[in-house]
Each structure stands twice: as structure tokens, then as C-alpha cells.
Amino acid sequence: MSGDGHPVAASSGWNILLIEDDPVVARTTNILFRLAGHRVELAGHPDTAFSLLARRRYDAILLDLNFTMGRSDGAEGLACLRRIMAGDPSACVVVITAHSGIRIAIEAMQAGARDFVMKPWRREVLLDKVAGAVGRSVRPAAGRPTGNQGSSGPVLLGTSVQMAAIRDLVRRVGPTIASVCISGRSGTGRSLVAAAVHAASGDADRVPLRLDLRSAEDWALLDGASGTALLRHVDRLDAVGQGRLFDRLPPGLRGITIVDDAARLLPALRRRLCTVEIAVPRLIDRRGDAVLLARHFAAVAGESYRRPAPALTPAAEAMIAATDWPDEVRGLAMAIERAVLLADDGVIDAAAIRPADGDAPPPVPGTPFGLGDAERLLIAAALKDHRHNVSRAATALGISRGTLYRRMAQYGL
């Protein structure tokens, strides 16, 4: 027994994710579960929670329903809950309600929460509820299409409307047998979306056939294939090759196809492979996602290299948001990983992650956020970071003091 009279869990304990913005509630809950032999990781905001959920699985998720000061309608928590359940129908979520009341708790149960607990709680009530929820079998949330109900797929991070629309499409078409074509530039996350579609399907337990249509050996695997095939580089085939592929695709095979441009497919092949097309936008066109992904990649790299993840300075975040990343999300991930390795003062500044000039793609015509805006933002953030010490801001930006003064005059800073 633990000091507080509760049975101590088996030495393995549970891995619990606590999504709670109130530091006092977080601390007491953490202590309560640790004393009972469990491990608790804290996320003070849903964005941090999804970064953690992208990295590991939890036996239970304790979710507060309000994150913004003064809000008590539970809408933020319910949105977070729906996103967790859409990504992993087997997730064991217990919601914490305070002012939100019973109506919101019932809504949370309908959205897939296994139980709810009202603040202020008694310690034994909270422990019992979580124990009961962990022990209960998975029950699909109301209105969920049938598909894979048992395991989680990869987490598609991003709060942009475009990423929310992609997650919604994955949730809708993943569990069906429709062929899905995922288009976009290399590095935008197409393979991750493809994996999420497959993970949401009834075929998720089987490893899909992976075919690179540039390889002659891979063509042979098409004969008699069944289940799901992940097809790559179909749009690099010429018209003859595409015609051959159309003829060789077994009728029952579900295709999840990754292309740079679906318009390059012959109409008949496009009808066969693109019942639904999911277009993954460029990172520069998804405002807000880049910074969130950068924080996630910093946490991932921190874990890989066993060091605390350095924080990104405001100037670094402004630069990340305004940069047209060579190689898209992959390019950003690599830049952050490098910066984590080289950071020695616990922070990542703009200078540490700027793509080398040779790597930077040409400006995108019609970018709603012009390069001038980006530069102004970057300079303003660097000045703020360095308390208007021009020499230090110039060093951080990698330009001379003279250049910085000229730019400050130009932008009225």
C-alpha cells in the first residue's frame, strides 16, 4: 500500500498524459498518481499534448476541458477530445470538468471519453475512475464509421484549417475501401498522411504492399496482390507505363497513391486511383503549423539526443513562420535537429536555423505574406529578444550592424 492507503500499482504502472493548464491542479494530480506508482507527463496545452501523442502511447489521458482564462464552456477540451479520438479510437480519456458541468461531461462521453470526474475531486474517486477507465474495453464513439477501432495511427500535427481538413478527410475515407491519392511536394508529409489513411482502415493490421513504380522488381509484386498497396511515383511514368499499370492493377486492390501532381495521371488511371484526393499544402501556405512543428521537432531531437529540448526564441519562431523551407517539413525538421545538437545555451536563435542561401528557394510569387513583411517581423523579434541591443541583434541575425541600422530605418523600427 502507498502512504495514502491506496494499493500501489504493479511496478510497471500506467503511463498517464495529463492535459491541464492549471499548475496547481497539475502538480497535485501528478503527485497523486506518482504516489500510486504511475508515471505522469504533463501538457499545459493541447498543442503540447499532440506533440507528446505523436511520440508515445498512454494508458490513460486525463483531459481538462478549458484552457483559456475565463472560458468555461468546455469547447476547447471537447475539440481536443474529438481530435484525440479521431486519431486513436482506442484512447482511454477521462475528462476533468469544473464549471462546465454535467451537460458537457455527457457530451464528452458521447464523443468517446471513457469517464469524467468533477473538480474538486476526492483522491480515491479520481484514482478509481481512471482505474475503471483503463480496465474497460474499447467502445467506438457514437457515429464513428467502422474501420480500425483498435490502434492509433500517426499523429498529423498542425492547427491550420488545411491540416484540420486533412485529418477530417483521413477520418472519413480511411475506414472505407476507396482508393486515395495524396498529392503535394516532397517533404510536405504525404507519406505520413498515407500511413494515417492506412492506419484508419480495416486493413491496418496488415503491412501494406509498398511499390515504387520506377523499380522493375516492384511491378512483379502487382500480380495477384490484394489488400492495400502504397504506390509511389505513378505520375513519373509516361503514358505507356500508366496504361500498363491501369491494366495490371488487380480489381480488389486498394491503392493509397503518393504523387507530386495528380493532374499528370491519365484520366482512366486517375479515376481508378484517386476516388478521393488529399492535397497536402506547402508549409509556407499553412500559417502557424511551421512553429508548432518546429517545437515538436525540437522535443523529438531533445529526446533522441538525451538533452533538454532548447526553447525557440521569438525571432527564431518568426523566421520559421516566414521561411519557405527547402524540402518543406522535412527541411524544417533537419534544421531544428541540427540546431538542437549545436545549441549550448538552452535556446535556439534565428541564426542557428536559417537555411543556407544556396538552399533557399526563390520567392513564391503571390505569397500573401511578403518577404518584406517577413524580414520586418524577423528584425523586430531579434531586437526584442536582445532588448534593442543592435550589436547583439545583428549577430543573431547574421548581418552587420550597419545593415541592421539601414533595415531598421527602412522598416521604421
Ligand SMILES: Nc1ncnc2c1ncn2[C@@H]1O[C@H](COP(=O)(O)OP(=O)(O)OP(=O)(O)O)[C@@H](O)[C@H]1O
Ligand atoms: N503534420 C505533420 N505532423 C508531424 N510530422 C510531420 C507532419 N508532416 C510531416 N511530418 C514529418 O516530416 C517528415 C517528412 O514527411 P514525409 O516523409 O511524410 O514527407 P513526404 O511528402 O512523403 O516526402 P517524400 O515523398 O520525399 O518521402 C517526416 O519525418 C514526417 O514524420
